[in-house]
Amino acid sequence: TGSLYLHCDPTASHYLKIILDTIFDARNFRNEIVWRRTRAHNDRKLSRYGAIHDVILFYTKSENWIYNVQHMERDANAPKTHDLYKHTDGNLYRKGDCRAPGGRGPRYEWNGHTHNWRFTQEQAKQLEAAGKIVYSKNGMPRVLRPVDPEKGSPLQDVWIDIDPPNPGSGELLNYPTQKPLSLLERIILASSNPGDVVL
Numbered sequence: 127t128g129s130l131y132l133h134c135d136p137t138a139s140h141y142l143k144i145i146l147d148t149i150f151d152a153r154n155f156r157n158e159i160v161w162r163r164t165r166a167h168n169d170r171k172l173s174r175y176g177a178i179h180d181v182i183l184f185y186t187k188s189e190n191w192i193y194n195v196q197h198m199e200r201d202a203n204a205p206k207t208h209d210l211y212k213h214t215d216g217n218l219y220r221k222g223d224c225r226a227p228g229g230r231g232p233r234y235e236w237n238g239h240t241h242n243w244r245f246t247q248e249q250a251k252q253l254e255a256a257g258k259i260v261y262s263k264n265g266m267p268r269v270l271r272p273v274d275p276e277k278g279s280p281l282q283d284v285w286i287d288i289d290p291p292n293p294g295s296g297e298l299l300n301y302p303t304q305k306p307l308s309l310l311e312r313i314i315l316a317s318s319n320p321g322d323v324v325l
Contacts, residue, residue, distance in 0.1 A: 127187065127188065127190050127191050127192060128186070128187040128191070129156075129184065129185065129186050129187070129191050129192065129193075129317040129318075130146075130150065130183075130184070130185045130186070130187075131182055131183070131184055131185075131313050131317070132146065132182070132183045132185075133161075133180060133181070133182050133305070134180065134181055134183075135177075135180050135181065136177070136179070136180070136181055139158070139181035139183065142183065143155070143158075143183055146183060146185055150185045150186075150187065153189075154185050154186045154187065154188065154189075155183070155184075155185055156184040156185060156186055157183075157184040157283045158181060158182075158183055158184075158283065159181070159182040159183075159184060159283050159284075159285060160179050160180075160181060160182075160283065160284045160285065161179060161180050161181075161182055161285045161288065161309065162178055162179050162284075162285065162286040163178065163179060163180050163290050164178050164289075164290060165178065165289075166178065182313075191317070192317055192318060192319060192322070193316060193317065194315060194316050194317070194319070195280050195281070195316075196280070196281040196312055196315060196316050197274075197277040197278050197279065197280055197281060198278035198279050198280075198281055198287060199278050199287065211260065211270065213257070213270060214257075215257070217272060218272075218273045219270035219271055219272055219273055220270070220271045220273050221260060221268040221269070221270060221271075222268060222269045222270070222271045223244075223268070223269075224236070224243055224244055224245065224250075224259075224266075224267045224268060224269050225241045225242065225243060225244065226241075226242040226243055226244045229242050230242060231243050231244055231245075232245075232246050232247070234247055236250060236267055237261060237265045237266075237267055238265050239265065239266055239267070244269070245269075250267070253269060257270075258270045281312075281316075285309075285312075288306055288308050288309050288312070289306065290304070290305075290306055291304050291305075291306050291307075
């Protein structure tokens with residue numbers, strides 16, 4: 127049930143991925159994570175783009191692994207820029223699409239619209255009865271998904287919110303490729319539970 131995270135820079139990540147595919151099986155590759163390790167880098171002398179990211183390769187030992195979803199910090203402007211809805215129950219929701227992607231899901235008529243839906247007709251009725259469906263101006267059903275006002279979006283594979291250690295952080299050891307504690311903490315929280323072994 128273990129996970130492996132391997133850090134490297136883009137000059138070697140593609141070679142190391144081939145080695146890890148051989149050792150762990152390419153089917154157990156989960157993500158290539160891009161970590162923005164600095165905000166700017168002056169590579170103009172070399173006539174190329176500034177090299178500001180490193181790569182973290184995420185593999186698992188098998189199809190059975192621990193994964194605890196991590197969230198970005200919520201942007202203070204998020205309610206102004208996202209499709210958020212304050213329900214009569216006082217809670218905040220995001221209005222999600224009820225249509226099934228790629229033509230999957232059962233096809234039927236719902237409130238004047240015929241599509242392939244994410245829900246069966248019975249599930250749609252249950253959601254409506256529970257007050258979890260709202261309708262757009264043209265009658266399109268939208269499902270309400272709870273939003274934690276303190277949590278941002280689930281973490282994706284590009285991490286731009288963790289800076290490298292700096293003199294003001296109190297953790298700088300002058301090791302040239304030192305990783306910030308917050309980067310290690312995120313990985314440990316995502317892929318282990320209290321009492322697990324972490325190497």
